[in-house]
Amino acid sequence: MPRSVAKALSPYDAAALERAALDYAARYATTRAKLAAYLRRKLRERGWNGEGPAPVEALVARFAERGYVDDRAFASARADALLRRGYGARRIGAALRAAGIDAETSEGLRERIDGDAEAAALRYARRKRIGPFAVRPADPAEKRRWVAAMARAGHPIDLVLRVLQVDAEADVDDVRVEP
DSSP states (O other), X not given: OOTTSOOOOOOBOHHHHHHHHHHHHHHSOOOHHHHHHHHXXXXXXHOBOSSSXXXXXXXXXXXXXXXXXXXXXXXXXXXHHHHHTTOOHHHXXXXXXXXXXXXXXXXXXXXXXXXXXXXXXXXHHHHHTOGGGOSSOOOHHHHHHHHHHHHHTXXXXXXXXXXXTSOTTSOGGGOOOOO
């Protein structure tokens, strides 16, 4: 069936909305904000056929209370994944804000993120083959691109400049970038 022919779906009632929320929470690691946005989008698409306004906020609160949605666990897992990929604090903070994580929860992760900043910057440089991990010596224009790439990855400029000075023979896990 072509996509242009939309199947007429009946509007949500309370039970159908709860089923949709449960399916979403079971399938995806999510936050309260993302679950609420998903439910609102579904309600815009199909409409509401229940009594009064749709109980989106109450449903999200009940799911959080039951542990189906845990913003702290989501934020911690997301921050760890981004650190493993070599991203810096600014990029991790932006990803958490985009996922609807509040500032208080993000600040709770700040110490761990800052503690792994150097190792993450070195992992990023190795993964992108820049700085000490480049396959050939760089000209000034390429060095500027490296600095820009690491800045976009969320690393502070002073750390970027130190990482680009690290010896390529050193192992990422053994290196401490000195100020």
